[in-house]
Amino acid sequence: MVVIDWWLVAAVLAGVAVGAGVAVAALHRRSSRLRAELTALERLAQRRADQVNALSHELRTPLSMIKGTTDLLLEGTPGPLTPAQEKFLTVAAHQSTQVIGLCESLLLQAKIEAGLFTPRLERVDVGVVARDVVAAMRSLTGQRQQRITVDTPQVMPWIPADPLLLTQALTNLLSNASRFTTTGGSINVRVMTMDSGVAVYVTDDGAGMTRNERERLFRRFATGRPLADGTGLGLVITKTIVELHGGEIMVHTASARGTTFLLTLPGRS
Structure with missing residues (x-):
């Protein structure tokens, strides 16, 4: 017991x-x-x-x-x-x-x-935004004798985005591409649809970046070149804008082989 x-x-x-x-x-x-x-x-x-x-x-x-x-x-x-x-x-x-x-x-x-x-989201055609940004950049690229082209589908799905912020992000990428592309070089913007949304490629045939420059790419006040004009802030803001939209930004680059930025933006949830 x-x-x-x-x-x-x-x-x-x-x-x-x-x-x-x-x-x-x-x-x-x-x-x-x-x-x-x-x-x-x-x-x-x-x-x-x-x-x-x-x-x-x-x-x-x-x-x-x-x-x-x-x-x-x-x-x-x-x-x-x-x-x-x-x-x-x-x-x-x-x-x-x-x-x-x-x-x-x-x-x-x-x-x-x-x-x-916070972004002011509305229905946006990314292809239209890309074509408008390229048109606005032609005067700058023309001064540097650079060729800029844009390739977008005739019909694009609408995605929720802030058109002003998206315009700024693409303008920053094209300004950066023009800055580091030599006189007479080429810049291409390509917009593609994906199952999850939209992808935008910005490619140049400029000097590209070394591994060390690539690691410093999205840091504030760190430019792609030690003596280059610009502060590097534009790419930081571009990354922030893309992430505010729930997207991602990636870069593929190699020294003397040009650079490609890829940003993805989600479609309707």
Whole structure:
């Protein structure tokens, strides 16, 4: 016959209850601490986004005025320019445009990192977006005597996407391709449909990248070449835009053999 010591059982159960209560209290304190840290991080991200926004605005305003003034002078107002003046003003206008674009990129990236930005999705024909971006890039590639082509199906499925962000992503890829393709080189954009959505290939026959350059590709302020123009921020933003849409971006490259960027975008869920 087994004799049960109920006092001992009660003591054990009481100990378990106390231990459980202590554990729950510790978890509650830890949860409260994590919530406080999360709130502090959110406030820090918001403050950082506000600071970048203010800085971007302070930079864009005078730069836009400089750009507007140089454009007027290049148009012949108030009078004709000497060849040297025209050359210097063209450089000033070009550099102003680049810095204004950098300000916009920094602002967008800060908003995304702070969680203050979400894509405005609508039904988009990626083929139309690709053709529009290529058409807009022809003046740049023409200056560098580069051939740019686009290949899209006649009928494309609609996918949920933010057309402005998608335009920026493709523009960044084509600008990067033009920058690292030699004079007289070729750039091709190809859009294809997949079972899961749409794929876009951007291929150039430029210098390509080494393994070390490939590893640094999507880091902020890391360009494909140590002395190249550009900050590398455009590719970081492109990757972020693609991922915001639930897609992926990949790259195939080899030194002296050109580069192909592939981005995939999911179709209707």
